[in-house]
Every structure is written in structure tokens, then in C-alpha cells.
Amino acid sequence: MCGITGVCYKDPQRRPSLDVVKRMSDKLVHRGPDDAQNVANGNAGFGFRRLSIIDLVHGSQPFYSNDGSVMLICNGEIYNYKELRAELSAKGYVFNTNSDIEVLVSLYVEYGNDFLKRLNGQFAMALFDSKRNLLLLAKDHFGICPLFYTLYDDAVIFASEIKAILEYPGIPREVNLSGLDQIFTFPAAISPATLFKGIYSLEPGTYAVYTGGVLTKTEYWDLEYPEIGYKYESKDEAYYVEGLNEQLLRSVKYRVHADVPVGFYLSGGLDSSLIGGLMYATNDSRDFNSFSISFSGSGKENKEINEQRYQHLMSKHLNSTHNDIDFSWGQIDKKLREVVYFSESPLKETYNVCSLALSEAARARNVKVVLCGEGADELFGGYAGYKFDTLRMNKTIHKDLDHLLEDKVRNHLWGNPEFTYEKNEHEFREVKSALYSNSMQSRYGDFDCLKTPVVNKARMKNRHIFHQRSYVDFKLRLGGHLIADHGDRMALANSVESRYPFLDVNLIDYVTKIPPGMMLQNMNEKFLLKQVAKGIVPNEIIRREKFGFVAPGSVALLKANVEWINDLLSYDTIKRQGFFNPDTIERLKKHYMKDDFVLTPPYDLDLLIIVLTFNIFLDTFQLPSL
Incomplete structure (x- = not known):
């Protein structure tokens, strides 16, 4: 991973300032x-910050085509680069490094977009083709690596994080109210x-x-499930378990490849445990560090969310070098500003603070790469919504006016x-x-x-209800949150x-061809994945109920x-900023402070944590009041 940024002007004669790019x-x-590295090529200027992971000596960017007309910088990893490199070498292309990114320039020259x-x-x-006076920006299939852009000053300005774009002279700073509404x-x-x-x-x-x-x-790609009526292969459960195991093992082999130490996050649940088990099943001779958040305090609130027993069970099963990060609730307010700074967004919960603590521990152990289990819930039906869909399928509901109005919204959003x-x-x-305030x-x-x-909505039309939910989860929960601000x-x-x-x-292409009935059997979430995990993950972890990771909120x-939190949520501050109704916020604060009040994520929305982190967001990025 790296950080990329740059500017490309409309006018081919206009030259970028390398001081600004820097x-x-x-x-x-x-x-x-x-x-x-900060460089210019004609009317394009690129800035690059490198996190060295593959070919530590020779992987500096940008990379150029042989004639120098194509300049490329990339944040991320190309896992199939060895296969691509062999293919291009056979066509006569010459490579000067062992970097995975170098292959991209030749691949573009050969195949275009x-x-x-x-x-x-x-x-x-980001790729600049000076012969065509063309800038190409591209993002991976799932949105793992961030890329932001704006059109300003007769140019496109881009970066891995928005804070870099804000360094360009004159960029306006104003809240996108629709984005705020999406957060809620x-x-x-x-x-x-x-x-x-x-x-x-x-x-x-x-x-x-x-x-121009x-x-x-x-x-160029989207998650696309088969339409209803698609003829799935007439194969039994064992066939799909074997195929899924092969796909997962191949994926893990790709992702443990690095010239630096590799580790994995271990929550104590099925997904991260299975990834850890497959890492050791790759026949790689390395030992891997595992990292876990634990809440070992004696209070009831710690015992309810502490998964340490399962984390230790799995790390002992693998004999991994385990790292416990003992987290106390008092650390949350101390890290919240830092989390918002890096997220560049308000938050709906505080557990990003725990994610920050995990990466801090990994870096302290000189582990630059960690494997994570995100994506399994969205692919294999790990959330409660998949069960609720099954329960609703055969129920007849009398629809009053509120139901009909809700149907109208759902049809507009999802086409169903x-x-x-x-x-x-x-x-x-x-x-x-x-x-919202009166002005809002x-x-x-x-x-x-x-x-x-x-x-x-076309990707949901005429699809199985399981696939409809999977598609929306991929787009909204996974891409927008879990592998973005949280990952x-x-x-x-x-x-x-x-x-x-x-x-x-x-792997995704393989999973889309698995009959949806294989995923959720007898209301047992992630049924197929649990069959893959047998023999790799202890049965006690496979059989445990899904446990959503939570952290203390507002x-x-x-x-x-x-x-400082009281100040940001004070009546005067809320009124001065103008986004929220100060009377409503006061009522919420009193309600949340009651001794018997409890929020139960993910079913209850923590409204005040959104308001609080939004106010931190305004302060951190010096955004004006309404």
C-alpha cells in the first residue's frame, strides 16, 4: 500500500507546481x-509516498513506459502480477524490477483501458498518457483502496485521502449535506x-x-449474481465445499506473498480464524503474528464483549505468535479525534478506535501486512438480515398507509x-x-x-432475495464502511x-455460481463456510453464535x-454550528444518561455518536458552520 496524489490540467501547456504536489x-x-517522489510530465504532476512491501529496493514509483510517454503511480497490490509478467515477457516486454506494479504500464500499452x-x-x-493527453484514474473491484478527486481550477485533483486534496490552493471547504444524510x-x-x-x-x-x-x-466490473431461472450445476454440498476451499487457499497464498513480515487479525470468530488457519495451510514456512483486541477488565460491560477465550483457543491451535491488545473503555475519548482525522468522516460507532489500536500493535511488531476476514458475512449470509428475509418470505402482511409509503421508498431505492x-x-x-435544525x-x-x-437496481432485479441482500451489503456496508474507514x-x-x-x-466469481440455498440452511448462517472450516478451525469456534464486535458509544x-465532549455537544455549540436542533440534542443527552438506558448495536442507532463525531469532523477539517 502507498499514498498517491496529483493534478492534471486541462491546458496541455500548463505546468504543475511541484511545491504544491509535495x-x-x-x-x-x-x-x-x-x-x-514528486514528479511532473507535461501538464500532469504526481506525488507518491511508498510503503515498501514487494521488491524493497527497486519498487519506487512512478513507473514509465519505454518511451516515457506513460507515467503511472499505484497504491496497492497486484496479486496475479507474476502470471501477467510472464505473458507480457513472451510478447517482448522487458522489466527492470521485481515490483508487482511495474507490470501495469506494459499491460496498459498492450491492452489499453x-x-x-x-x-x-x-x-x-493514476496513469498519465502524454501522447493522448489523458489521465486515467482507476479503483479496484471492491473499493479496498481509496481514491478521491475533485474538478477545480480547470484541472482534476486526486489523492488517496481527501486531506491531500485540501492542500491544493483555493479548494473550497464545505459540508456535503447529502453525505451527512447518508451517514444517518x-x-x-x-x-x-x-x-x-x-x-x-x-x-x-x-x-x-x-x-479535454x-x-x-x-x-469495468460489478458484483453480478445470476438471475432467477439460472441453471446451477447439479452438484452436492461436498463439491462446493472442496471448490470453495481451493479458491480460498489460492487467495490466501496470493496475500501472504510479501518481502516483509505478515500477520493477521484474530477476532475469535469464524472468518478471521479461518483465514489464520488457511495461512498456516499454505505450506509457508513462516510463523505469523496474530493480533486481537481484548477487554479484560472486571466490569460487566467488559465480560459481555470480551472474546479473548476464543482468540487464545485459535492462536494456540495454530501456534501463532499472539499479541493481545488489552483495551480499556477510557481510551476511546483519547483516540476519537485521531480516528475522525484518518476516517475523514463522522462515524456511527466507536470501534474504529480498536482498529487503530490493532494496526498500532502490528506496526510495533514490525508487521507491515495483515490479513483480515471482512467480506465473508456479505458473501455467505452472516448477518441477521439474511435470516429475517427467510422468515418474511411466506408471511402475509396487511399493509396500511405507512406500509405503502415505505414500499414506495424501497421500490425507489432497491427496485423491490x-x-x-x-x-x-x-x-x-x-x-x-x-x-436537523430548522434551517436544515x-x-x-x-x-x-x-x-x-x-x-x-438492475443488479437486484429478478435475483434471489439472498443475492439481493448480498449485493446491497457489498455496496453499502462493506465498500462504504468495513474496508474503508474501518479497514x-x-x-x-x-x-x-x-x-x-x-x-x-x-473467488467471488466462483461464489456467485453457488446455489443460494447452500448458504443458509436451517437458519444456520454461513453454513457452507462452516463446512470449509471443519478441520481448520476448532469446532467450538465454528459452532458459536455470531458475535458482532462492539465498543462503548456515546x-x-x-x-x-x-x-471536551460535553463542550462539543453543548447547547451553544450545536446552535452555533446550525446543523442540528439543540433542543433535540439536549433531550437525547438526558435520555441517554438515564441509569436504565441501553443501546443494543447493531439494532439501535447511536444518534449522538454521529452528532459528536460530526462536530469533531467540522473542527478537525476547519469546515464552516451552516
């Missing part, structure tokens, strides 16, 4: 502390939306071409009036209305995020690269009576 790339030093369809990896890249409504802000007005996130599986002052986006994602969105509009309410029609669908941003804050074996394009922070 200021932008210096904001990404945490993503790449090992090397820095279609080269992206040949990649298996996690990446965000969905698991996160969804690409292309960000919390900064006029600054966008490139969508997963998409590339953008900027030429015009930016055009093209989708029967599909419920997390909550009743029409009903929740009233909650948001009470939260008066303009709500301009930024209501429900007015615009956030997924491609990449918290890992790279401490110069650690996170890799996701469940997010392998070949209730605990309010009761801790932290001065």
Missing part, C-alpha cells in the same frame, strides 16, 4: 513513510459521495478518464418494495427531521439522500497494509463526563 503528498506520509479487466488485486492508480441513513457515505461538497470518491470497479477538461467514468435493508426509511425520516429542514428536499438510489484508513494510519482473502475476484462517553 505539500499534497506530505499529507500522506502515514500511508508511505519509506520513500517519496481494458487492462483493468485482467487484474486480480487491490489498487487505486446507511452504514456510511456511499461512493461517489463524501462529506466534502465537490469532492468525490471514485466508485469500486470503475475507472475515470480526464481529457471532461471527466468520464466507466464501470418487499426488500427491507436495515430499517424503515420512510419512518426514519421523522427522526432525521427532529434531529427548510432545505431538506435538496439533500435528502433517499431521492437518489445508491446501488444499481484501509485505520490500518494505513499506522503504515500497515490490510489484505482481504474473501475479496478475491476469482452513552459511556457522556457518563464519563469528558469536558
Whole structure:
């Protein structure tokens, strides 16, 4: 992983300032502390910060074509680069390093924009073709690597993180109200939306071409499940278990490849345990460090969320070098500002603080790469919603006016009036209305995020209900949150690269061809994955109920009576900023402070943590009040 940034002007005669490019790339030093390059080629200037992982000596970027006309920088890893390199070598291309990224330039020269369809990896890249006066920006299939851009000053300005774009002179700073509305409504802000007005996130599986002052986006990949009526192979469970095991093992082999120490995060659940087990099953002679968050305090709240017993069970099973990160609730307020700075967004919960502590521990052990289990719940039906869908399928519901209004919203968002994602969105509009200030309410029609669908409804039409939910989870929960602010941003804050074996394009292609009935059997979530885990993961972990990782939220922070938090949630501060109704916030604070009040994530939304972290966000990035 690395950090990339740059600018490309519409005018081919205009030259970028390398001082400006350097200021932008210096904001990404945490993503790449090992090397820095700031270069110009015609009307394009690129800044690069390197985190050295493969070919430690010769992997500096940019890479150039033989004639120097193509310049490329990339944040990420190309896992199938050896196969691609062999193919291109046979065609006469010459390579000067062992870097995985070097192959991309020759691949572009050979295949043009279609080269992206040949990649298996996690990446965000920028390529300037001076012969065509063309800038190409591209993001991996799942959106693991971030890439943001804005059109300003007759140019496109881009970066791995928004804070680098804000270093470009004159960039306006204003809250994107629709992005804020998405934070309340969905698991996160969804690409292309960000919390900064006029600054966008490139969508997963998409590339953008900027030429002649015009930016055009093209989708080159999307998760696509078969339509109802598709003839699945007539194979038994054992066939799919064997095939899935082969795909996962191949994916893990790709992702343990590095010229630096590799480790893995171990939550104590099925997904991370299976990844750890497969790492040791690759016949790699290395020992791997495992890292876990534990809450070992004596209080009831610690015992309810502590998974240490299962973490130790798995690490002992593998004989991994285990690292316990003992986390106390009092650390949350001390790290919250740092988390918002790296997330560049308000948050719906505080457990990003724990993710930050994990990467800090990995870096302290000189582990630059960690493998993670994200993606399994979305692929194999790990959330409660998949069970609820099954229970609803054969129920007849009498629909009153509220139901009909909700159906209208669902049909607009998902193309299916029967599909419920997390909550009743029409009903929740009233909650948001009470939260927002009078000024916000008066303009709500301009930024209501429900007015615009956030997924491609054609990918849900005529699909099995399991696949519909999987698709939405991939787009909203996984891409927008789990591998974004929770994954990449918290890992790279401490110069650690996170890799996701469940997010392998070949594995995903295989899974889409598995009959959905194999995934959830007798209301047993992730049934098929549990069969793969047998013999790799202890039965006690396989059989345990799914345990969603949680961390203390606004209730605990309010009761801790932290001065700066009280100030950010004070009546005067809320009123002065103008986004929220100060009377509503006061009522919520009193309600949350009651002795018998309990929030139960993920079913209860912590409204005040969003308000609090939004106020931290305003302060951190010096954004104006409404």
C-alpha cells in the first residue's frame, strides 16, 4: 500500500507546481513513510509516498513506459502480477524490477483501458498518457483502496485521502449535506459521495478518464449474481465445499506473498480464524503474528464483549505468535479525534478506535501486512438480515398507509418494495427531521439522500432475495464502511497494509455460481463456510453464535463526563454550528444518561455518536458552520 496524489490540467501547456504536489503528498506520509517522489510530465504532476512491501529496493514509483510517454503511480497490490509478467515477457516486454506494479504500464500499452479487466488485486492508480493527453484514474473491484478527486481550477485533483486534496490552493471547504444524510441513513457515505461538497470518491470497479477538461467514468466490473431461472450445476454440498476451499487457499497464498513480515487479525470468530488457519495451510514456512483486541477488565460491560477465550483457543491451535491488545473503555475519548482525522468522516460507532489500536500493535511488531476476514458475512449470509428475509418470505402482511409509503421508498431505492435493508426509511425520516435544525429542514428536499438510489437496481432485479441482500451489503456496508474507514484508513494510519482473502475476484466469481440455498440452511448462517472450516478451525469456534464486535458509544462517553465532549455537544455549540436542533440534542443527552438506558448495536442507532463525531469532523477539517 502507498499514498498517491496529483493534478492534471486541462491546458496541455500548463505546468504543475511541484511545491504544491509535495505539500499534497506530505499529507500522506502515514500511508508511505519509506520513500517519496514528486514528479511532473507535461501538464500532469504526481506525488507518491511508498510503503515498501514487494521488491524493497527497486519498487519506487512512478513507473514509465519505454518511451516515457506513460507515467503511472499505484497504491496497492497486484496479486496475479507474476502470471501477467510472464505473458507480457513472451510478447517482448522487458522489466527492470521485481515490483508487482511495474507490470501495469506494459499491460496498459498492450491492452489499453481494458487492462483493468485482467487484474486480480487491490489498487487505486493514476496513469498519465502524454501522447493522448489523458489521465486515467482507476479503483479496484471492491473499493479496498481509496481514491478521491475533485474538478477545480480547470484541472482534476486526486489523492488517496481527501486531506491531500485540501492542500491544493483555493479548494473550497464545505459540508456535503447529502453525505451527512447518508451517514444517518446507511452504514456510511456511499461512493461517489463524501462529506466534502465537490469532492468525490471514485466508485469500486470503475475507472475515470480526464481529457479535454471532461471527466468520464466507466464501470469495468460489478458484483453480478445470476438471475432467477439460472441453471446451477447439479452438484452436492461436498463439491462446493472442496471448490470453495481451493479458491480460498489460492487467495490466501496470493496475500501472504510479501518481502516483509505478515500477520493477521484474530477476532475469535469464524472468518478471521479461518483465514489464520488457511495461512498456516499454505505450506509457508513462516510463523505469523496474530493480533486481537481484548477487554479484560472486571466490569460487566467488559465480560459481555470480551472474546479473548476464543482468540487464545485459535492462536494456540495454530501456534501463532499472539499479541493481545488489552483495551480499556477510557481510551476511546483519547483516540476519537485521531480516528475522525484518518476516517475523514463522522462515524456511527466507536470501534474504529480498536482498529487503530490493532494496526498500532502490528506496526510495533514490525508487521507491515495483515490479513483480515471482512467480506465473508456479505458473501455467505452472516448477518441477521439474511435470516429475517427467510422468515418474511411466506408471511402475509396487511399493509396500511405507512406500509405503502415505505414500499414506495424501497421500490425507489432497491427496485423491490418487499426488500427491507436495515430499517424503515420512510419512518426514519421523522427522526432525521427532529434531529436537523430548522434551517436544515427548510432545505431538506435538496439533500435528502433517499431521492437518489445508491446501488444499481438492475443488479437486484429478478435475483434471489439472498443475492439481493448480498449485493446491497457489498455496496453499502462493506465498500462504504468495513474496508474503508474501518479497514484501509485505520490500518494505513499506522503504515500497515490490510489484505482481504474473501475479496478475491476469482473467488467471488466462483461464489456467485453457488446455489443460494447452500448458504443458509436451517437458519444456520454461513453454513457452507462452516463446512470449509471443519478441520481448520476448532469446532467450538465454528459452532458459536455470531458475535458482532462492539465498543462503548456515546452513552459511556457522556457518563464519563469528558469536558471536551460535553463542550462539543453543548447547547451553544450545536446552535452555533446550525446543523442540528439543540433542543433535540439536549433531550437525547438526558435520555441517554438515564441509569436504565441501553443501546443494543447493531439494532439501535447511536444518534449522538454521529452528532459528536460530526462536530469533531467540522473542527478537525476547519469546515464552516451552516
